[in-house]
Amino acid sequence: xxxxxxxxxxxxxLGQNKLRSFLTVLGIIIGVAAVIAxxxxxxxxxxAVQAQIASLGTNVLIIFPGAANQGGVRMEAGTAQRLxxxxxxxxxxxxxxxxxxxxxxxxxxxxxxxxxxxxTVVYGAYPExxxxxxxxxxxxxxxxxxxxxxATKVCLIGRTIATQLFGDADPVGQTIRIRNIxxxxxxxxxxxxxxxxxxxxxxxxVAPFSTVQKRLMGVTHANTILVSARSVSEIREAEAQITQxxxxxxxxxxxxxxxFTIRTQVDIARAxxxxxxxxxxxxxxxAGISLLVGGIGVMNIMLVSVTxxxxxxxxxxxxxAREVDIMAQFLIxxxxxxxxxxxxGIVLGIFASRTLTRLQGWPVSLPPEAIAxxxxxxxxVGVFFGWYPARKAARLNPIEALRYE
Amino acid sequence: MVEAPLISIRxxxxxxxxxxxxxxxxxxxxxxxxxxEFVAIMGPSxxxxxxxxxxxxxxxxxxxxEYELDGINVRRLSKNxxxxxxxxxxxxxxxxxxxxxxxxxxxxxxxxxxxADGISGRERRARALRAxxxxxxxxxxxxxxxxxxxxxxxxxxxxxxxxxxxxxxxxDEPTGNLDTRTSAEIMGVFxxxxxxGITIVLVTHEPDIAQFAMRIVEMRDxxxxxxxxxxxxxxxxxxxxxxxxxxxxxxxxxGPPDRLRTVGPALP
Ligand SMILES: Nc1ncnc2c1ncn2[C@@H]1O[C@H](COP(=O)(O)OP(=O)(O)OP(=O)(O)O)[C@@H](O)[C@H]1O
Ligand SMILES: [Mg+2]
Numbered sequence: 318x319x320x321x322x323x324x325x326x327x328x329x330x331l332g333q334n335k336l337r338s339f340l341t342v343l344g345i346i347i348g349v350a351a352v353i354a355x356x357x358x359x360x361x362x363x364x365a366v367q368a369q370i371a372s373l374g375t376n377v378l379i380i381f382p383g384a385a386n387q388g389g390v391r392m393e394a395g396t397a398q399r400l401x402x403x404x405x406x407x408x409x410x411x412x413x414x415x416x417x418x419x420x421x422x423x424x425x426x427x428x429x430x431x432x433x434x435x436x437t438v439v440y441g442a443y444p445e446x447x448x449x450x451x452x453x454x455x456x457x458x459x460x461x462x463x464x465x466x467x468a469t470k471v472c473l474i475g476r477t478i479a480t481q482l483f484g485d486a487d488p489v490g491q492t493i494r495i496r497n498i499x500x501x502x503x504x505x506x507x508x509x510x511x512x513x514x515x516x517x518x519x520x521x522x523v524a525p526f527s528t529v530q531k532r533l534m535g536v537t538h539a540n541t542i543l544v545s546a547r548s549v550s551e552i553r554e555a556e557a558q559i560t561q562x563x564x565x566x567x568x569x570x571x572x573x574x575x576x577f578t579i580r581t582q583v584d585i586a587r588a589x590x591x592x593x594x595x596x597x598x599x600x601x602x603x604a605g606i607s608l609l610v611g612g613i614g615v616m617n618i619m620l621v622s623v624t625x626x627x628x629x630x631x632x633x634x635x636x637x638a639r640e641v642d643i644m645a646q647f648l649i650x651x652x653x654x655x656x657x658x659x660x661x662g663i664v665l666g667i668f669a670s671r672t673l674t675r676l677q678g679w680p681v682s683l684p685p686e687a688i689a690x691x692x693x694x695x696x697x698v699g700v701f702f703g704w705y706p707a708r709k710a711a712r713l714n715p716i717e718a719l720r721y722e
Numbered sequence: 723m724v725e726a727p728l729i730s731i732r733x734x735x736x737x738x739x740x741x742x743x744x745x746x747x748x749x750x751x752x753x754x755x756x757x758x759e760f761v762a763i764m765g766p767s768x769x770x771x772x773x774x775x776x777x778x779x780x781x782x783x784x785x786x787x788e789y790e791l792d793g794i795n796v797r798r799l800s801k802n803x804x805x806x807x808x809x810x811x812x813x814x815x816x817x818x819x820x821x822x823x824x825x826x827x828x829x830x831x832x833x834x835x836x837x838a839d840g841i842s843g844r845e846r847r848a849r850a851l852r853a854x855x856x857x858x859x860x861x862x863x864x865x866x867x868x869x870x871x872x873x874x875x876x877x878x879x880x881x882x883x884x885x886x887x888x889x890x891x892x893x894d895e896p897t898g899n900l901d902t903r904t905s906a907e908i909m910g911v912f913x914x915x916x917x918x919g920i921t922i923v924l925v926t927h928e929p930d931i932a933q934f935a936m937r938i939v940e941m942r943d944x945x946x947x948x949x950x951x952x953x954x955x956x957x958x959x960x961x962x963x964x965x966x967x968x969x970x971x972x973x974x975x976x977g978p979p980d981r982l983r984t985v986g987p988a989l990p
Contacts (some may be wrong), residue, residue, distance in 0.1 A: 322836040322843075323836070326836070329824075329825075330824075333824050628820070629822055631820075632820050632821075632822060632833075633833065633837070634781075634805065634808075635779075635781065635808060635814050635820070636808065636809065636814070636833050636834040636837065636882065637805050637806065637808045637809020637810070637834055637837040637838065637886075638805060638809075638837045639801070639802045639805040639806070639837070640801060640802070640805075641802075642805075642837055714782075715781050715782075716776050716781050716782055719816070719820060
């Protein structure tokens with residue numbers, strides 16, 4: 318009963334100082350909106366990574382040169398054993414758990430077609446590359462074993478390259494110059510879009526392994542070897558077989574570390590997931606700090622309000638308000654401030670996350686728990702930062718409060 | 723059988739302390755005030771009148787001594803219980819009116835009822851309106867205090883003081899900010915309330931105002947100097963304000979004459 322009245326008193330007090338109340342609430346609004354938007358962006362990124370994991374195919378293994386390092390891959394040292402095409406062939410031949418294998422070389426290159434000019438990455442691989450990566454053609458045809466043996470100057474281009482160099486025209490059969498060497502375009506790869514890290518996967522050229530290795534790069538090693546296991550359940554077996562084979566081939570002593578690293582797609586996806594999780598946490602905590610600042614704003618205004626209304630507090634005490642009544646009045650005021658800020662902030666946050674998706678193309682997803690969490694946090698901020706001013710008000714001496722000018 | 727006093731004060735001492743300095747505001751006050759009395763407290767500035775009022779009003783606690791209000795030993799009460807007594811038994815009227823500037827007349831008068839348990843909004847309003855009628859301000863309920871004259875503001879304060887049916891009204895220089903004519907009107911209101919059975923204790927510097935009371939308590943240096951009955955008591959002209967005459971029957975039959983008996987130092 319009396320608390321309904323006290324709620325009304327708090328509401329009236331805030332209404333009498335509209336601009337100030339609004340400015341105070343603004344801090345909470347921005348804080349909550351930021352928390353919501355950041356949680357949405359973070360969750361969206363994680364969802365995208367999860368989707369990526371699902372689409373990658375989980376039976377793929379990648380072999381890098383160099384020993385595994387905590388969290389990453391050590392770059393090839395000068396003396397380190399490099400991976401070779403023969404390693405790839407041996408894996409295909411001696412590892413029964415492995416189904417497809419391709420060595421991969423990779424180099425950045427300038428590409429020209431007519432007057433158009435584009436910088437991209439050129440991959441050299443076997444045709445199996447497309448099976449392992451589950452990548453189909455939009456048009457044209459793949460290169461073949463024959464192209465591989467002859468190191469012919471043919472290539473497949475990604476959707477982005479096709480658009481950049483040829484616009485709407487059909488690139489198949491056209492010639493492009495990669496590092497000034499003419500290559501015939503055999504086909505265009507089906508668009509894959511961005512990966513979990515926001516890189517454009519269609520900004521790519523794939524040519525026969527031998528062509529890129531010898532004609533473009535002039536090297537004898539492979540950068541990586543891409544492998545697919547016969548099934549997901551054989552992935553660990555494949556890993557073990559490859560490890561044994563490569564150790565033998567590289568003549569490693571039992572006490573020596575591997576001079577290569579095998580990563581499964583799942584490992585990579587997990588790392589990406591962890592990264593995006595860290596990112597999400599970072600975003601949310603920055604947003605949380607802004608909510609905290611908003612809370613300090615509430616406390617500041619409540620303290621001013623208590624001082625300004627000292628006489629009012631004295632009057633209320635004289636007519637019989639108990640400490641709890643005064644405490645409740647100011648606490649409710651703080652909570653009303655932060656709750657209304659929270660509600661507006663939620664609406665604004667949802668709107669902001671939608672806008673981010675539309676303008677930036679960021680994947681965004683807003684779990685309901687995030688909204689509940691942001692709201693509860695706002696209420697908690699109100700109670701936490703309202704507590705001290707409210708207690709200060711409640712502890713006033715009625716006589717001194719009445720005498721206050 | 724002798725009626726028990728409403729207010730019974732014995733050897734009341736109040737010492738204010740700030741740091742090393744001690745200010746003895748009350749130095750052993752004995753005083754009995756009976757139900758239905760109208761007492762004026764007078765004395766020079768700094769003699770402890772307001773201090774005594776604050777103690778009687780349960781706004782503060784004494785340094786030592788005994789104080790019983792309506793049979794309750796106030797010394798033993800917690801802060802919450804003191805607040806409850808202020809709410810239920812006492813109405814305050816201040817020199818500075820002390821109304822909430824941002825609340826309407828009606829809301830100001832309803833204020834004590836907000837802090838009383840179990841009173842519905844409807845009842846609160848009804849009782850506030852009745853109190854405002856009693857002080858002759860029924861036509862100003864939706865005004866704000868700043869839209870009223872000083873005398874009207876003081877009437878609002880009186881309505882607030884009586885809205886929860888107190889047994890006691892404490893008024894510390896209620897006419898201090900008012901002109902002579904308005905002061906007389908306000909005193910008329912107090913007399914009417916007193917005739918309805920509410921005990922009134924009032925602090926004033928003006929002998930004219932004190933003449934409205936039944937007894938005058940004179941204080942000096944934190945002690946009661948003397949207590950004397952009022953001869954030729956002043957009566958406010960009825961009709962100078964449009965109060966509604968007696969509808970409530972809290973008034974007991976005229977008390978025994980010895981209830982005006984005084985306790986305190988003998989006359990010099
Ligand atoms: N809160 C306080 N702290 C310290 N000293 C106080 C306090 N309140 C009152 N006093 C002192 O107590 C003494 C009595 O003060 P009190 O206010 O009761 O006087 P008064 O009779 O009401 O005077 P006045 O007629 O001017 O209102 C004074 O010396 C005053 O300085
Ligand atoms: Mg005084």
